[in-house]
Amino acid sequence: MHDENPKYRYGADVLTPGWRDVGRTVIASQEATVGLVVEEIATGFCGAVVRIEKNIVTLEDRHGKLRLFPLGGGFLIDGRPVVLGVPARAASRKPARTASGSLAIPAAPARVARGSRIFVEGRHDAELVEKVWGADLRIEGVVVEYIEGVDNLEKLLAEFRPGPTRKVGMLVDHLVAGSKESRIADAVARGPYGRHVLMVGHPYVDVWQSVKPERLGLAEWPTIPRSIEWKHGICEALGWPHDDQADIARAWQRILARVRTFADLEPQLLGRVEHLIDFVTVD
Numbered sequence: 001m002h003d004e005n006p007k008y009r010y011g012a013d014v015l016t017p018g019w020r021d022v023g024r025t026v027i028a029s030q031e032a033t034v035g036l037v038v039e040e041i042a043t044g045f046c047g048a049v050v051r052i053e054k055n056i057v058t059l060e061d062r063h064g065k066l067r068l069f070p071l072g073g074g075f076l077i078d079g080r081p082v083v084l085g086v087p088a089r090a091a092s093r094k095p096a097r098t099a100s101g102s103l104a105i106p107a108a109p110a111r112v113a114r115g116s117r118i119f120v121e122g123r124h125d126a127e128l129v130e131k132v133w134g135a136d137l138r139i140e141g142v143v144v145e146y147i148e149g150v151d152n153l154e155k156l157l158a159e160f161r162p163g164p165t166r167k168v169g170m171l172v173d174h175l176v177a178g179s180k181e182s183r184i185a186d187a188v189a190r191g192p193y194g195r196h197v198l199m200v201g202h203p204y205v206d207v208w209q210s211v212k213p214e215r216l217g218l219a220e221w222p223t224i225p226r227s228i229e230w231k232h233g234i235c236e237a238l239g240w241p242h243d244d245q246a247d248i249a250r251a252w253q254r255i256l257a258r259v260r261t262f263a264d265l266e267p268q269l270l271g272r273v274e275h276l277i278d279f280v281t282v283d
Contacts, residue, residue, distance in 0.1 A: 005265075007240070008016060013067070014240050016161075016185045017035075018027050018142070022214070027073065027081050027082065027083055027258065028080070028082050028083070029082070029083045029085055030075075030077060030082040030083065030084055031084075031085055031086070031087045031088065032052050032071060032084045032085065032086065032087065033049060033087055034048075034051070034052075035048055036048065036051060036077070037049075037076050037077070037172045038059065038075045038076065038082070038084065038111070039060070039076040040067070040069050040074060040075055040138060041065065041074045041075065041081070041200045042112070042113050042115075043067070043071075043113075043143070044072060045061065046061060046064075046234070046250075047059030047061040047062075047066075047067065048058075048225070050061055050066070052071070052087065053130065053131065053134060053183075054071060054084060054099070054130070054131075054134030054135050054138065055069050055071045055086060055131050055134065055135065055138040056069070056071065056138055057069055057070075057072060057084060057091065057139060057140060058130070062130075066123060066126065067143065067145055068126060068130050068137075068143060068144045068145070069084060069114070069141075069143055070137060070138040070141055070143075071085060071111060071112060071114070071138065072085075072138075073112060073244040074084065074112050074113060077103045082147050083233065085192065086119060088094075092178050098122070098133075098134075098135035098272050099132045099133070099135065099260065099262065100109050100130065100132050100133045100135070100136050100261075100262050100274075101180070101207075101261070101262050102135065102136055112141055113141070113143050114142060114143070114278035114280065114281070115165050115166040115251055116142065116143045116165070116166055116167040116168065116169075116281070117144070117145055117160070117166075117167075117168055117169070117222070117280065118137075118142055118143070118144045118145070118169045118170075118171065118276050118280060119144075119145055119146070119147050119153070119168060119169070119170045119171070120144060120145070120146045120170075120171045121146065121149055121171070121172065121173055122146050122148055122207075123146055123149070123209075124206075124207055124208070124256075125146060125207045126144050126145075126146040127252075127256060128134050128259065128265075129144055129171070129205055129208070129222070129224075130144060130258065131256065131259060132259065132261070132265065133263055133273060133277065134272070136277060137277070140230065140281045142277065142280055142281065145228050148181075150170075150173075150181055150184055151184075153170060153184060154184070154187065154188065154191070157188065157191075157197065162193040162196035162197050162218075163193075163196055164196065165283070166196070167196050167197070167198070167279060167280045168193075168196065168197045168198070168280070169197075169198045169199075169200070169275075169276035169277070169280045170188075170197065170198070170200070170276075170280045171272060171273065171276060172184075172185065172199055172200070172201035172202075172205055173201065173204065173205065173207060174201065174202075174203065174204065174205050175200070175202065175203070176199020176203055176204065181201060184199075184201040185201070196276070198276065198279045198280075200272040200275055200276060201272065202264075202268045202269045202272055203268060204254040204267075204268070204269075205224075205230050206230055206231060207269070208221075208231070208234065208252070209221050210265050210266050210268070210269035211255055211256075211258065211259055211264060211265060212264055212266060215219060215258040215259070215264050216238075216255065216258060217276055218238075221234070222234060222237035223254050224237065232248070232268070234251075235247065235248065235251050240254070240272045
């Protein structure tokens with residue numbers, strides 16, 4: 001007969017508050033402050049926090065590449081798992097509806113990122129999608145990644161290897177009949193991953209044009225000759241500085257600031273993005 005006293009084996013009181021948590025790993029909460037370096041577990045992407053908006057965190061790695069992730073669990077700091085949250089000073093009451101027009105869900109828990117992704121061509125596309133659809137993406141656990149041009153798509157698909165639970169939705173600029181973009185889309189559709197990839201596009205030369213011109217006090221966007229780089233031409237036509245890339249970046253921020261909800265965007269873009277979100281979130 002074992003004569004060990006249970007009092008010493010289990011402690012003086014097995015119903016002491018917190019006894020259920022003994023031996024469990026407690027994951028710490030961490031405010032996503034600008035400059036904080038974290039790693040996203042699912043993708044291995046490591047970068048510094050550069051922006052937090054609508055419960056989406058933007059990380060920038062040492063090469064300057066940006067990725068957007070929903071806040072919540074699934075991050076590491078110095079190898080330790082953490083739950084990233086909105087900084088207390090940035091927290092605010094959620095509106096009745098999100099910027100995309102969806103019903104807002106106050107204090108909705110962040111969903112672990114899906115295997116599926118939405119690809120966009122550039123940083124400006126990613127920032128616009130995040131600003132209008134950020135709340136929806138957080139709830140659905142969808143990560144938006146910009147790939148620096150559709151020319152890189154087939155190579156990236158070969159590396160990503162889309163499948164039934166790893167779908168890819170791709171938003172393409174200027175996807176019109178006979179364009180380079182349409183030829184790439186046709187090739188992807190015929191390729192080995194075609195059934196798990198959806199490419200949709202808007203008719204605009206650049207995503208800038210998807211912002212309604214009246215939001216900028218214009219009757220219509222200026223027409224730019226094909227011999228002139230489009231963004232530089234737009235800035236010049238509007239009388240904005242356009243000497244270097246910093247001027248272009250400031251011009252985009254000026255445009256983006258005029259976008260508050262889906263009502264500030266052209267329908268040709270709205271429907272395409274909603275289609276992509278549906279594609280990557282429905283099994």
